[in-house]
Amino acid sequence: MRIYSVALCQIFQNNNRISQRPRHCRDNAAGEFILGGVEMVTRQHLANIAKIEAQRCFHGAVMQTEPNIHPIIEPFPKWNLNEADGMWCAAFVYYCCIKAGFIIPIRPKECKSCNLAGCGAWEEWAMADENIIYSHASKEEFLPEVGDIVLFDKVFIDAEHDHIGIVIENKSKSIVVAEGNINNVSGIIERNKDAHIRAYIRLPDNYVKQY
Numbered sequence: 560m561r562i563y564s565v566a567l568c569q570i571f572q573n574n575n576r577i578s579q580r581p582r583h584c585r586d587n588a589a590g591e592f593i594l595g596g597v598e599m600v601t602r603q604h605l606a607n608i609a610k611i612e613a614q615r616c617f618h619g620a621v622m623q624t625e626p627n628i629h630p631i632i633e634p635f636p637k638w639n640l641n642e643a644d645g646m647w648c649a650a651f652v653y654y655c656c657i658k659a660g661f662i663i664p665i666r667p668k669e670c671k672s673c674n675l676a677g678c679g680a681w682e683e684w685a686m687a688d689e690n691i692i693y694s695h696a697s698k699e700e701f702l703p704e705v706g707d708i709v710l711f712d713k714v715f716i717d718a719e720h721d722h723i724g725i726v727i728e729n730k731s732k733s734i735v736v737a738e739g740n741i742n743n744v745s746g747i748i749e750r751n752k753d754a755h756i757r758a759y760i761r762l763p764d765n766y767v768k769q770y
Contacts, residue, residue, distance in 0.1 A: 600660035601764045602706020609655040609725035609737035610747065617651070619644040619743040630654065631739065634665050635676045643676075644743065649723050650676045651739025652708055662767040678720040682710060685760040688768075692761035696752070701759065703729045708760040709736060711750075720757055724748075 619626045619640075631654045632643045643650065653675045656663055666674035669687035673680050685693040685708075694701040703709070703726050711722040724738035732752055739745045750756070 599765065602704065602762065604706075605655060605659040605661070605762075606706040606725060606727045606737070608659045609652075610727050612651070612655055612658065613737035613739070613745045613747050615745065617739060617745040619647065619740070621743045628739075632676070635674060638676060645740065647676070648738060648740035649678045649681060651745060652681070652723050652725060654739075655725060655737070656762070661762060664768060667768055678710060678723045681708065681723060681760060682720055682758065685758075690763055690766065693758060694761070695758045696756040703734055703759055704761065705729065706762075708762070709734065710757040710760065711755050712757045714755055715742075726759075 617628050617631060618624065619628060626640050626644065628640070628643060628647055628650075631647055631650045632638050632640070634653065634657065635643075635650060638650075653663070653665070663675070665676070666680070667684045667688070669684045670680040671683055675681060675684070682693070685691045705726060705728065707726045709724055709726055710720050711724075712719050714722040722738070722740075724736035726734050727737050727747065728735035730749075733749050734752065734756075735747060735749045737745075737747050741748060
């Protein structure tokens with residue numbers, strides 16, 4: 560496991576907003592398709608957003624500072640900072656998806672156990688929605704791609720789907736993942752392709768979930 564940026568990161572002084580591009584069709588430097596100055600809603604764009612947001616050093620009650628995860632938990636009105644502290648990895652993934660332009664309610668009808676602030680809800684939704692690809696990590700023919708959402712087992716506690724993140728790079732024996740709540744701090748981490756990886760979720764580009 561290799562940690563690229565977490566815990567010792569500095570809190571950014573700006574909000575790292577992506578600037579608007581010139582109004583014509585092209586691919587930008589990150590490989591995203593641009594139409595009329597607006598990024599298309601793609602998994603590549605999601606990965607780029609996740610990489611930026613993970614490096615903003617979102618954190619709960621750590622480093623002797625006040626938590627700054629308000630934007631991440633804001634979509635979940637029944638949640639407060641104390642309840643979210645140390646429990647916000649799935650909320651971070653949802654935050655990135657919305658920021659990237661995907662249209663997803665906080666609790667799709669397929670979610671039986673909880674809303675998308677819980678890792679298990681992402682699995683329930685992905686397995687039940689025919690427009691989403693859900694692949695168990697044991698399927699060797701499935702190759703993770705940039706922008707896939709990855710579910711983990713037993714990373715921090717002895718439980719299934721206890722953690723979640725967004726793939727920003729796929730390697731032969733590992734994946735590089737943008738995550739929230741790595742010990743209560745956001746960051747980018749390289750994880751081995753081992754038994755801790757439970758499954759991958761692949762949203763279609765321009766996905767819109769009907770409410």
